[in-house]
Amino acid sequence: xxxxxxxxxxxxxxxxxxxxxxxxxxxxxxxxxxxxxxxxxxxxxxxxxxxxxxxxxxxxxxxxxxxxxxxxxxxxxxxxxxxxxxxxxxxxxxxxxxxxxxxxxxxxxxxxxxxxxxxxxxxxxxxxxxxxxxxxxxxxxxxxxxxxxxxxxxxxxxxxxxxxxxxxxxxxxxxxxxxxxxxxxxxxxxxxxxxxxxxxxxxxxxxxxxxxxxxxxxxxxxxxxxxxxxxxxxxxxxxxxxxxxxxxxxxxxxxxxxxxxxxxxxxxxxxxxxxxxxxxxxxxxxxxxxxxxxxxxxxxxxxxxxxxxxxxxxxxxxxxxxxxxxxxxxxxxxxxxxxxxxxxxxxxxxx
Amino acid sequence: xxxxxxxxxxxxxxxxxxxxxxxxxxxxxxxxxxxxxxxxxxxxxxxxxxxxxxxxxxxxxxxxxxxxxxxxxxxxxxxxxxxxxxxxxxxxxxxxxxxxxxxxxxxxxxxxxxxxxxxxxxxxxxxxxxxxxxxxxxxxxxxxxxxxxxxxx
Numbered sequence: 001x002x003x004x005x006x007x008x009x010x011x012x013x014x015x016x017x018x019x020x021x022x023x024x025x026x027x028x029x030x031x032x033x034x035x036x037x038x039x040x041x042x043x044x045x046x047x048x049x050x051x052x053x054x055x056x057x058x059x060x061x062x063x064x065x066x067x068x069x070x071x072x073x074x075x076x077x078x079x080x081x082x083x084x085x086x087x088x089x090x091x092x093x094x095x096x097x098x099x100x101x102x103x104x105x106x107x108x109x110x111x112x113x114x115x116x117x118x119x120x121x122x123x124x125x126x127x128x129x130x131x132x133x134x135x136x137x138x139x140x141x142x143x144x145x146x147x148x149x150x151x152x153x154x155x156x157x158x159x160x161x162x163x164x165x166x167x168x169x170x171x172x173x174x175x176x177x178x179x180x181x182x183x184x185x186x187x188x189x190x191x192x193x194x195x196x197x198x199x200x201x202x203x204x205x206x207x208x209x210x211x212x213x214x215x216x217x218x219x220x221x222x223x224x225x226x227x228x229x230x231x232x233x234x235x236x237x238x239x240x241x242x243x244x245x246x247x248x249x250x251x252x253x254x255x256x257x258x259x260x261x262x263x264x265x266x267x268x269x270x271x272x273x274x275x276x277x278x279x280x281x282x283x284x285x286x287x288x289x290x291x292x293x294x295x296x297x298x299x300x301x302x303x304x305x306x307x308x309x310x311x312x313x314x315x316x317x318x319x320x321x322x323x324x325x326x327x328x329x330x331x332x333x334x335x336x337x338x339x340x341x342x343x344x345x346x347x348x349x350x351x
Numbered sequence: 352x353x354x355x356x357x358x359x360x361x362x363x364x365x366x367x368x369x370x371x372x373x374x375x376x377x378x379x380x381x382x383x384x385x386x387x388x389x390x391x392x393x394x395x396x397x398x399x400x401x402x403x404x405x406x407x408x409x410x411x412x413x414x415x416x417x418x419x420x421x422x423x424x425x426x427x428x429x430x431x432x433x434x435x436x437x438x439x440x441x442x443x444x445x446x447x448x449x450x451x452x453x454x455x456x457x458x459x460x461x462x463x464x465x466x467x468x469x470x471x472x473x474x475x476x477x478x479x480x481x482x483x484x485x486x487x488x489x490x491x492x493x494x495x496x497x498x499x500x501x502x503x504x
Contacts, residue, residue: 298493
């Protein structure tokens with residue numbers, strides 16, 4: 001079918017017009033030949049071809065020629081027996097109206113489809129440009145940062161004793177700022193990478209990933225009292241790397257925002273309504289105000305003070321993008337002081 | 352209702368031609384389209400086979416396809432073809448061969464189905480485009496909001 005469409009599309013406009021006119025005349029001749037076995041629907045073919053491949057004006061012109069043929073055949077050549085002329089005229093008029101209606105609708109459909117396709121192409125191009133821009137900016141920012149960091153460390157290491165306390169403190173602050181910026185750039189590159197990398201879907205054991213993330217978190221702050229309640233056998237079909245990033249971020253957030261609790265409880269499991277599986281991660285941390293929940297997944301948007309909880313506001317945006325690439329959904333429920341639950345689903349067909 | 356520059360007029364026209372304008376009263380739209388179909392079928396019957404009513408069957412098909420979606424559009428297209436057939440049958444339209452009536456009905460059915468599917472497709476394209484514009488506007492507003500808060504802080 002596509003081959004036929006491409007072939008017709010490539011024909012010169014004049015050939016298309018002549019072809020439509022020829023089909024129109026052939027249908028008229030066949031309609032005449034078959035007598036009261038009506039072929040009026042076949043007039044639709046040249047009109048549809050003209051609407052789709054040439055344009056509204058030509059389609060109207062073809063519709064006019066078809067209507068004229070219908071009038072001639074129905075009124076003069078093979079009139080239906082015993083029918084008044086006015087009725088025959090009316091019936092031919094109705095058929096003609098249908099042909100004009102078809103020409104209009106098909107042309108309108110083609111125009112709308114073209115417009116939609118053009119917008120999609122333009123949007124994709126802009127999106128790609130933005131992605132490349134943010135990637136190259138993040139990437140190019142790295143090397144000057146490495147130099148600055150290197151020089152700062154070198155000064156501190158070799159000449160630190162000769163600096164007075166105030167200037168040494170300034171240099172230490174500069175190094176801390178550089179570290180924060182390196183982390184931010186790392187996160188930004190991760191965000192760009194998620195959109196760029198090709199998905200390799202396979203069966204993924206989410207319980208295993210959750211357990212390994214939990215072990216890492218426990219190792220990072222062994223003095224904390226934390227209970228992980230991870231359901232067994234939670235598996236899905238998806239990209240293992242992206243799903244690791246999802247769980248890394250969600251469990252990491254749960255860990256971070258429950259820091260102020262004496263005993264942290266973090267839960268990972270699934271809910272099922274019979275049709276689809278919803279995965280969830282629940283904590284008993286500080287939670288957040290649901291009125292500003294819309295901002296959760298926007299890059300650089302933070303719901304908590306960065307002095308109280310460190311971070312750069314990229315984590316949940318990265319999670320959202322990874323879930324989007326799996327054609328899934330993510331949302332959260334919480335109330336301030338009562339912990340938060342993040343839910344996500346994964347689509348059957350993945351990007 | 353009207354204004355010198357006609358902007359209200361176009362707004363009103365747009366409001367009623369928009370596919371989701373009756374989104375909250377789809378039941379009424381279905382009743383109206385079925386009612387219109389029955390009325391046209393009845394008029395087609397009482398005016399006899401000579402006076403063609405074929406084009407008017409597109410009204411309920413178009414209403415359903417545009418305001419309710421493809422499923423309803425296709426259902427009403429099939430119902431329209433059946434109505435047309437019944438009307439033609441009961442007005443005793445003479446054909447030189449008995450099976451011609453089925454051929455005629457098949458052609459009507461294809462016409463109604465084509466119209467229903469074309470309109471539904473246009474409807475979906477319009478709705479998709481609007482959704483895309485809404486999402487892009489929301490993203491732009493969020494960016495503007497963030498920029499404003501960044502500037503003010």
